[in-house]
Amino acid sequence: METIAKQGARVQLQLNGRVREGFAEPRTQLCDFLRHELGATGVHVGCEHGVCGACTVQVDGKSVRSCLMLAVQAQDSRVDTVESLAEGELMSDLQLAFRRNHALQCGFCTAGILMSCAEFLGREPDPTESQVRDMLSGHLCRCTGYTGIVRAVLEVANERKSKNGEK
Known part of the structure; x- marks a missing residue:
């Protein structure tokens, strides 16, 4: 052989x-x-x-x-x-917002969505809902309906803006 x-x-x-x-x-x-x-x-x-x-x-x-x-x-x-995304044992602000907004259910797609959201927020710190939905259009999630994900991303953008003293 x-x-x-x-x-x-x-x-x-x-x-x-x-x-x-x-x-x-x-x-x-x-x-x-x-x-x-x-x-x-x-x-x-x-x-x-x-x-x-x-x-x-x-x-x-x-x-x-x-x-x-x-x-x-x-x-x-x-x-x-x-x-x-996490810093040691502490989840990032984005991960915490996903949890608060029930932006995940089964969790299978969540890791990929979080990575896209993190990169998106890095280049678009003040997105509109339409921009977030457009970014998410490249992901398939059968559980959430995306509403919680959109809320989480917009929440993080607003929190970061407030933290930086922007209006």
Whole structure:
């Protein structure tokens, strides 16, 4: 019986602020590499076609569907998953707002939605409801109806604005 040699490469990246390294075959999706090789289980894999948004992470500060990116493409990149939002044991303001506004139910899509919302608020600190809904249109959630998510994002934007002394 012939043995087939494993082909692949070592992939090194900065995951949630820590340099991490693992093995990835050329076809390994970033989501699978993060979950199975590096243990970042907050990355959820849904459709594997980039449609549902459950696997959304940030690569070098931009939201990406990790099922549409190969692990080898993330070489030397900064990758942030939902685990990066909390500060130690303390949830972020966005995570707390999701809880207060009942913006999650089963939780499967929540990690990806949180990552998109975090990036969105970073570039759009004073969004309208329409802008939030437009941003969320790239995510499929069968449980929430999105109303709680929209409320949570707008609440965080308003709290941050007040904290910074803006009106």
